[in-house]
Amino acid sequence: MGAFDLPIPGASLTKEPGNALYERPPQIVDPEEALMAHLERLNDADTMESALMMLERGMDVKSLAEAVLRNAVSRGVHTIDVSLIIQKPVEEWISGVATEVGIDYKTGYEKADRKTMRERHAVLKSGEGLTEESFDVLPAAEEPVAEQPQEMQQELPLEMPEQEPAPQASKGLMARG
Numbered sequence: 358m359g360a361f362d363l364p365i366p367g368a369s370l371t372k373e374p375g376n377a378l379y380e381r382p383p384q385i386v387d388p389e390e391a392l393m394a395h396l397e398r399l400n401d402a403d404t405m406e407s408a409l410m411m412l413e414r415g416m417d418v419k420s421l422a423e424a425v426l427r428n429a430v431s432r433g434v435h436t437i438d439v440s441l442i443i444q445k446p447v448e449e450w451i452s453g454v455a456t457e458v459g460i461d462y463k464t465g466y467e468k469a470d471r472k473t474m475r476e477r478h479a480v481l482k483s484g485e486g487l488t489e490e491s492f493d494v495l496p497a498a499e500e501p502v503a504e505q506p507q508e509m510q511q512e513l514p515l516e517m518p519e520q521e522p523a524p525q526a527s528k529g530l531m532a533r534g
Contacts, residue, residue, distance in 0.1 A: 378433030388442040391435045395425065395447055405454060412455050412462040414480045419465025422448045 375381055385391045398404055411421055426440035426447065448464075455462045 379431055381433055383433055383435045383439070385435045385439070388439050391429075391439050392443040392446055394434075395429070395443065396450055399425075399447070399450060399454075408451060409455060409458060409460055411480070412451075412460055415463075415476045416480055417463040417465030417467075418448050418451050418455070422451060 385394060399408065408421060408425075412418065422444055426444060429435055430437050430440055452462065452464065
């Protein structure tokens, strides 16, 4: 990537807001509901097989859970704050399944050394066995959420109330004229 291959400042402001799925209201707003949806999806044999394969190849549980949750946020399933709330239970679920199956894994909370970081990078860079579906947990939002009914919308005043002018500060040395 060259020095001139960067986005132009303000380019994101030229597109209509709301085109990206994460710019729309999320499908799920309740953290418990989001957690149950993630656990239901992770309980799928193919999804869990992909997750366990990533753990066997050196990815830690924390990074795997973050990838799954970040993917859901980018597809408009839930918000970032919901991800932060449910991250630990998702990590515990993945760890529990890995322990039950007998896979040695890293939690992601150990002190990382350079070798571990290089191994993790190599796993992700190789992309072997990875597909976009590897991190899919829930289907993306397809339709925009309907507008609120007219009676629920709050009317904002069109004019600003008049304010008294601020008192004049004493003139300083430079203001003498």
